Amino acid sequence: MNDTDGPTRMPFGPDPIYPDWILPVDAAMLQYGIIDEPLFFIPDEPAPEGSPGSEGSSSEPKDPYHVVNACYDYLLNLRWTQVYEDLMSRITDEVFYVMFLNRRALANLNQFLSGYVGEIASDGFDPDEASLADLFVRDGELKRVRPPMWARRAVFYRDRGRCTACGTDLSGLIDTLSVGNYNHMVPLARSGLNDVTNLQLLCENCNSQKSDKVEDPSNRYRR
Template sequence: MDTIMRDPFSYLRQLEGLTVNDGIYDFLPHWQKDSALHKFIRFIADEILMDDTDGPTRVPFGSDPLYPDWILPVDAAMLQYGIIDEPLFFIPDESAPERTPGGGSDSSESGDPYCVVNACYDYLLNLRWTQAYEDLMSRITDEVFYVMFLNRRALANLNQFLARYAGEVTTDGFDADEASLMNLFVRDGELKRVRPPMWARRAVFYRDRGRCTTCGTDLSGLIDTLNVGNYDHMMPLARGGLNDVTNLQLLCENCNSKKYDKVEDPSNRYRRWY
C-alpha cells in the first residue's frame, strides 16, 4: 500500500479501475466513514487476490507435508480469519479431476495448458459475489486502515493522486440522476468547504495526539486554552482535495495560516513511545 501511494503513476494501469469511467465519483461525497483509504485498500486487496489466480500462487493444506492439497491464498486468508471452516476450492492438477470439499469432481480439459489458471480465475470471480468474500474484504480493510491511518505522508500521497482526477470533474458532465454530486461543488474541480463532523475531528485529534503536526504546539486546551486547533486539508480543496478524514491533519492557527492553500508534505512528527 505504501509503495503504491508513494508512486501511484508507476502502477497507473493497475489503478485505472479505481478512477476511470466515473470511478472518482465514489470519492466525492463529503465525510464518508467509508473513507478514500478504505476504498483504496479494498481495491488493492482485490487486485492482489485476483493476481494470485494467474500462476497460480499456492498454499499447502492438509496434514500430509509431502503430498498436501493446494489452495489459493484467498481461501487460506478466509480460513485464518475463521470466515470458513474448510477450503471452498482446491487447485486442480493439470492431469487430475478438480476436487471440491463436497466430493464432486470436474475433469480438466485435456490438452488445455490454461485449465488450472482458468479454474482458479473462475472460482475467485464467482467468490467475489459471496458474503464470505465481503467479510474477508472487511477484515483486511479494517486491519490495513488501522495501520495506514497513522501515516500522514502516505495519506497525503493518496489524496494528491485522487485530487488529479477530482480536480478534472466538471459539473456539466453529470447526468440528471447525478444532481446530488453537482451540489457538492462550488465550481468545476473544487468541492465545497464543509466542516468536518465530530467523528472525523476526534479521529484526527487523537491520531495527532492533540498537537500541531508541524511545530508540536499543544492544542488540547489543558496547557494553554488560547491555542486553537485547525483541521487542515493536506490536499487543498482548491486543488482538487477531498472532504475526507484521510485528507486532514491537525495544525495550530499560526502554521495553518502559513500553509494557506499550498501543497506541502506533512511533517513526519510522530509520537515516540520510549
C-alpha cells in the same frame, strides 16, 4: 487474477512434506473464520505425457491450463458471494487502521485522488445526479465541509493532540476540537477531498501560514 503465470497457491494441511495447496483467498477466509474449510482445492496436475504410471487413459489430451482455468472460474464466481464480501470488509477495516497512522501515505493517496476531482466539471452531472453538483464550489473544487466529530477525534488522537508541523501541544486548549485546527493536507483549492484521510492537526499559526500551498505532510511521529 492478473497474474499471467497462474494463481498463487499456498501450502495447506497437517502434512508439511506433502501439503495440499489452496488459494490465498481461501487461506484468508479461513484465517478470519469466515469459512471452516477451503472452498476450492487445486485440481491435480496432469502427468507429463507418456510418463510411466500416469493414471487413466494416456491417449486423452491434457489441458496445460487446467489449473489456471479452474482457479479463474472459482475466483470469478467467488466475487459475487457473501463470504467474499465479508473478507473484503475485514481487509478494508484492517488496511484503513494501519494506513490511517501514516500521514505521508494518506497525503500521497489524496494527491492522487485530487487529480480526478480536478477534472470534474460541476455541470457535467446527469440530471439524476444533480445533487452531486451542489458539492462543488466551482469546477474541480469541492465545498468546505465541517468535519464530523468522529473524524476530528480520530485525527486529534492520531496526531497526539499536537500540531503536526511545529509540535505545539494543542491538547490543553479548551477548543481542541475546533474546526480551525483541522487542515486539509491537499487543499480544497487544489481539488483536495473533504475526507478524514486528508486531514491533519495544525496550530492556528501553522495553519494560517500554510494557506493553499501543498506541502509535504509532517513526518513527525510520536512513539
